[in-house]
Amino acid sequence: MTARPDAPLKVTGRARYALDNTADGGVGEVGTAYGYLLLSTVAGGELAAMDVDAVRAAPGVLGVYTPFEPLTLHPVDSALLGPMWLPLQDKDVRYHGQPIGFVVAETFEQARDAAALAEVTYHERPTATSFSDGIDSAVDAQPAARQVPPSLTVLSDGVESIEDALAASDVTVDATYETAPQNHAALEPHSALAVWADGLLTVYTGNQASHLVAADLASALGLPAEAVHVDNPVVGGAFGGKATSMPAVLASAAAQALGRPVKAALTREQVFTATANRPATMQRVALGARRDGGLVAVRHDSWSATTRDLGFVEPTSHGTSREWYSTENLAISQKAVPLDMPPATFMRAPGEAPGSFALESAVDELADALGMDPVALRRRNSSMAPAGEDLQWSSKHLDECFDIGAARFGWADRTPGGRADGDWLVGMGTATAMFPGLRFPATVGVTLHADDTAAVATAGADPGTGLLGVLRTVGAESLDVEPERVSPRLGDSRLPPGGLSGGSTATASAGSATMVAASTAIEQLLALAASADGPFHGHEVGYARGSVHALDAPDREPMTFGEVLTATGRTSLAATGSTAPGEETTKHSFGSWGAQFCEVRVHRLTREVRVSRLLGVFDAGRIINQQTARSQLMGGMIWGVSAALHEGIEFDADGRVSNHDLADYLLPVNADIPDVDVRFVEHPDTLLSDLGARGLGEIGIVGVAAAVANAVYNATGIRVRRIPIRIEDLL
């Protein structure tokens, strides 16, 4: 039995991604039309005029929409993203590559070619498109998704300031680190098919939670929630970038305006600007320690690039510095640098991924300054609770991760200064990984069928994470039946609302709700079996191995749930179960943990860096499926190597993305990645939920870039504080 129920569809090419759907049963005889986005070609200003006469006259064109002749859209306050910017509603140009038009034609090629005929003129204004342009206008900002003020200081009694605490430390390090902006670069570009029929809008679009996307689309179109149906069980990658979809908004509104089904997709180039990215960050970290390695002071100040409306601020200081180490004194701050750049949003381990590069590099620098082993220094300062809080971690086995990792990796062989192997300089690095353990409210439906199969369903998505398999596994064990008998379903907004793929929450949230739904279904089944019309009337009944049996008549033959349903004249029995974060959050803090180890080989002459070994040992509570969990973590670790050595959006002086394709936007290929060793320590965390699982979708990337940079330092003696690391940094 495969760990991924959707694997056969995917590997045989039968999985239907958004654009593979057709408007069958759509709107009478009229066929599907195709939309193409027109993007701005300046980084800031106002649209002066758009001459679209030639566009309109081009062959096959059905509709041309611009801020001068817009599609009607209504304000959206998204549950996930807050107030959403909607295209074509104003003439402001905020960045190069902003959607400013939508052309719909009979074919994709006609729409694309017609869009190229638009004559656009702008009133340009001066723009700031790089950190150095904008740093002087940095402002204090609340980090995204953290209900905290921009800065926080926790000082010991008698300590006046963090500067005093640093000055009183035996050893200090103080450095500034930079991380590059990144694009989610999901294999499936954002796309949609919107079909209107009988007052109902059906939208096929890859997403991270179909019910939330449906709610946002309903708001945008001014429709009641029940008039919008979002369906897409198969998603070609999301990573935080598919909480919303520009093509879905435009295709839906155009389909409404034209009375035809409309398909729209971003080109790969458009994905880099017409969605949202992980922003560039700059972070200053100062650490002060006693000679024995005990942390006296941690100071972490961060600057996140963002849009002028401060739409999204990468939360680098609050996550890393607050939660990772125990320190006597802590001061963190978060600033935003408003720029004329494409918007920023959540991307795998928002905050922790770039934050850990700075903090975990600084910890390595401190170990070096102390002459202490980097693993020993981390263990010395492991936190029992987030700094400034007294809620202890529910379950933290980070030391065990380091023990197993150090032994497996041969960490004892590491020497300061690395070693040489022919022309290659070999070094090892390590870093801590951490990601908060979260749950979101979730509802899951469990249906028992008369043929002795069961269905487990929720509206969320599996963008490759393995949630579909989790639903089947948890459904099967909760119903005490073979997994083959359980069909999981996801990705349809009509299903119970739950299973959002975000925040590394889906397994703990939808999994625990599945347990509740299954036990409710079993209770209802037992009540049915013992009812006046039931086959066990007059008996005490129990449930095991998918069957009802009489507790007071052990000789009586058990009946499967399907047999009980058939005997009572039913074809199915459906129950739902809901869970939400509750009292546990007032008793404990929750986090997943990991120890990252990396070995690099740096060529003595060419200075190319090759990652030769990679190991991550993780404590994420109970592991529901070893194979998909390992794949998730491995994918995250590889992305960490990518952030360290390859990846970064490049903007030219005009704010235009100059590497907006998968040839120039460097990603690691197989030849760049060694065997990735992923291990778990399994300590179920039943304080978080009855399931015992914490999240692991995001933690894999955390710490990896620092582990690579620390290994590069070990190999070469060169400390690189900016990722991606380039050959010229090592000359």
Ligand code: MOS
């Ligand atoms: Mo994920 S970056 O929490 O969608």
